[in-house]
Amino acid sequence: MTSAQPSASQIRYGGDYNPEQWPREVWDEDARALDLAAMDTVTLGVFDWALLQPAEDVYDFGLLDEIVAHVGATGRHVVMATATGALPPWLAHAHPEVNRTDFEGRRHVYGQRHNACPSSPVFRRLSAALAGRLAERYAGHPGLVAWHVGNEYGGACYCGHCEAAFRVWLQQRYTTLDRLNEAWNTTFWSHTYTDWEQVVVPNALSEHWRGPNHTAFQGTTLDYLRFTSEAMLASFVDEKTAIRQHDPSTPVTTNFMGMYRPIDYHRWAEHLDLASWDNYPPDDVSHARMALTHDLMRGLKQGAPFWVMEQTPTTTASRDVNPLKRPGVLRLWSWQAVAHGADAVLYFQVRQSRGACEKYHGAVLDHAGRTDTRSFREVAALGAELRRLGDAVLGARTPARVALLFDWDSWWAAEITDGLNRHVRYPQVVMDHHRELWQAGVDLDVVAVDADLSGYDVVVAPLLHVVKGDVADRLEQVVARGGSVLTGFWSGRVDEDTNAFLTDVPGPLAGLLGVRVEETDSQPPGVTNPVALDGLDGSRPDAELVFELLVEEGAEVVGRYTEDFYAGRPAVTRRRHPDSSDGLSGGEAWYVGTALSPDGMATVVRAVLERHGLIGPYADVPDLEHAVRERDGERTSFLLNHSGRPLEVPAHTGGTDLLTGDRVEAGQPLRLGPAGVVVLREDPRPGSGPGEDAVGRGGTVTVVGDDTMLSEETR
Structure with a gap:
């Protein structure tokens, strides 16, 4: 896994810049404003495909040449986009098969973005060709610091190209139909396949679908989610390969979107030279969520610094309500990104667009181009601070002794599976655990389930629904050397194919945890059952949604349900493991069989952390x-x-x-x-x-x- 960081003298500061939308006399005004804001880096050309390639056999880089020259003359660095973030109208008109087909089976016409089929041979050929032309022209430019491929990859397609590509992907994954039928448990409902051509996409027209977010055959849908993520990755790799033919060293990235369900960013990570993402929190009180997502992005490249490729200086334009960032919040959130490993803090956008859907999206410069507004003064003040900081933390890493496991397969599998509780959302469960680690002042890494865990004292694995590879063995190794593992409900239920383990829950984790799940009760939001944490602080926090009835098999009970027919049954357990053979103290494995309230989760998390001396100095100061x-x-x-x-x-x-x-x-x-x-x-x-x-x-x-x-x- 590579991780390249372009050289710099300070945290990179700037944003997405679109001078092609403005008369040339505005460019000098922009340069003066960027100087006032101490901005040293701009991203160019994210949505310029139609401008750079007005027809299939015609390329025109004249205007972009002028822009690059102007930016270079002002001493700023360039992140060059490949311009393939949205289709040009001529391409969609000439080759309608590049337009996506939606879940209902309707082929779309031109419009919006995220509008290209990732399996379309035409799209892949032409997008890679444009990336190659750009690299051929601008590789070696003295101001070039990174390549930005595509933009906010996402969405899904269910067209004939995708169906054919899905079959090829399945043949590569399973080799034989017998193995496919086994993985998908196709003897259920007489779905046994006897020819690869019988496999269809799991959309609203097929028998796989049983309503929003759930399907009759979880294996099929899970594999299509995996396939879609990897199909978009293949398109990214096409463009990166084209760039590398002309530029062997400049880092290549694309802007991720944090906890984004459609794409497994862990599967993409090795193909990026540096991780970057767009930080658009849903409200003004999402600081703990942002900390989690920064940690997730940093964890993609084994702890290497990442970039915030986009954030808004003021407001977004895509939500029902778009509040302003309150005074000081832009500065605070930007420094939070740096604190968690960001070596660049960039905006969307430098100047507010005149029209279309984002004309009211926040920008460094408003429509009037003023530099005397509150928001611009805040942007400029932050720029001055970053300049004073210089290179003091560039390349610095987080000294984490705690790992939080994040797994797209568990996310997808748990949420498409019938028989659980559709009110439970995987990201929320992860956030519930991370929030208490964050408030306790813990430096932590958010990593994939196949990450090296040998350097961590504590590993937290919320909702580890899918147990794949050797993760169970590696968690046991954490405990064997004296560490602690914390996991909880719905964990250890299924294998990588989403087939249930033919053993007691939590399956491969049972020996580690010393507990057996006898039954699982699910209830709607608002139905609570207090848990008596008599083995900890004696508190009675509420629990909701999921209530696993546990049987201790080597574990001790630290919390019991207090109501319903299972009052007195274990809800929270801890297994203390004996000393290991090398003389080190044995570790502990914790299991929380319900969704505890924040105060209850805090009690459990701090009990785990205290054993290792990991409580931070300001853990008792909220927020x-x-x-x-x-x-x-x-x-x-x-x-x-x-x-x-x-x-x-x-x-x-x-x-x-x-x-x-x-x-x-x-x-x-x-x-x-x-x-x-x-x-x-x-x-x-x-x-x-x-x-x-x-x-x-x-x-x-x-x-x-x-x-x-x-x-x-x-x-």
């Missing part, structure tokens, strides 16, 4: 985030105040505030206004172990009532 990046033995701490109110906390260690240059002593009060940020280069701490702090969790925290006491720099 005060603490994150660390480390490079060459130097640690930089980020304190981020998401609470919406001023806070005063003791410095957990001595060091230098990289944003102000001020000296900070351990225990010294730190004042953070609402959305306040401190970036602290820590003093070396001889003899300190990972996760230890000069000032522990016992420090006093003060809520500052009068924001006017805070300096402008602190704000």
Whole structure:
């Protein structure tokens, strides 16, 4: 797996720039504004296919040449897009088969984006050809720092090309029809296949479909989800291969979309030179969700820094309600991205579009091009801070001792399966676990189930529905060397084909966990059953949606249901493993058989973390985030105040505030206004172990009532 990072002198700062939409006299105005905002990087040409190739055999790079020259003259760096993020009208008209066919079997006409069939030979040929032409022309340009292939890959197609490609994909995966029939359990409902041509796409016209989000044959649908993800990947690889014919070294990426269901980003990761994503949170209180998604993106490349390719300075334009980012939030969220490993923070877009669906989407410059607005001043102030920071954290990594497993197969399989609870959503279950790790101040990696787990003290595996490969063995190894594993309901249920294990649940995880699931009760939202955590803090948090009735088989009970016919039955268990053969202390395996409320999940998570000394210094300060990046033995701490109110906390260690240059002593009060940020280069701490702090969790925290006491720099 490669991970290339282009050289830089600071966190890259800039955005998606479309001067082709504006008269040339505006370009100089843009350059002056970008200088005021300390922006050094622009992404060019994301949606320029029709401009660059007005007909199948005609290419015209004249205007793009002018734009590249203008940007270069201002000293800015370029992320060059391959312009294939949306089809040009001539292509859709001349070759209608490139248009996607939807789930209902309707072939679309030209419009929107995400509108190309990834299996279309014409699309793949022409998109790769354009990428190659661009690379041939601009490879070696002194300002080029990365290639941006496509844009926000997504969607699905169910056309004849995809059906034929799906059959080929299945033959490569299963080799024989016997193996396919076994994997899909086709003796059910007399669906045994005797010829590859009998396989059809699982859409609304086939017997596979039984309504939104569920299907009669989960194996078929799961494989089509895998196929669709890999079909889009093949299109990406086509373009990257074309680029590499002319440019062997400039990093190639595409902009992911965080926890995005249609694409398994882990399967894409090895083909990207660096990971990048577009950060558009659904609301102003999604800071924990964003932390999870940053960690997921960083984990794609084994902890290497990633880029935020897009965020909005002000507002989005795609939702029912599109609120403004409140004062300070843009700065706070941008520093949060850097704290979690971002080496670039870019915007969509530099200048607001005049028309079409995103004319009201936020931008660095509004329609009037003003630089005296609140939002522009915030953008410029952040640019000045990033310039002052320089290269202090470039390339720095997160010193994580906790891993959170994220698995698209488990996501897909659990949500397309009948007989469970359709109110349960995989991303929410993962977020419920991550939120408590985040609030506890843990530095963690979000990784695939096949990742190397040998460097982690704690592995959290929520809703590990699909157990594939050797993941069960590797989790046992974590515990054997003294680590802790935490998992929970619906885990260990099915194999990679989504066929149930013919053994007690949780299948291959049973020996590790020392527990058996006898029955599973599902209830609608609002139906709760408190769990008595008498084996922990004695609290009675609510639980809902899923209630597994557990039987301990080597585990001890730390929480029991208190209501319904299964009152007194185990709900939360812990198995303490004996000392390992090499003399190390045995570890622990935890199982939570229900969806605990946040306070209940926090109790369990902190019990796991405390055993390893991993509770952070500000774990008891709600919504005060603490994150660390480390490079060459130097640690930089980020304190981020998401609470919406001023806070005063003791410095957990001595060091230098990289944003102000001020000296900070351990225990010294730190004042953070609402959305306040401190970036602290820590003093070396001889003899300190990972996760230890000069000032522990016992420090006093003060809520500052009068924001006017805070300096402008602190704000």
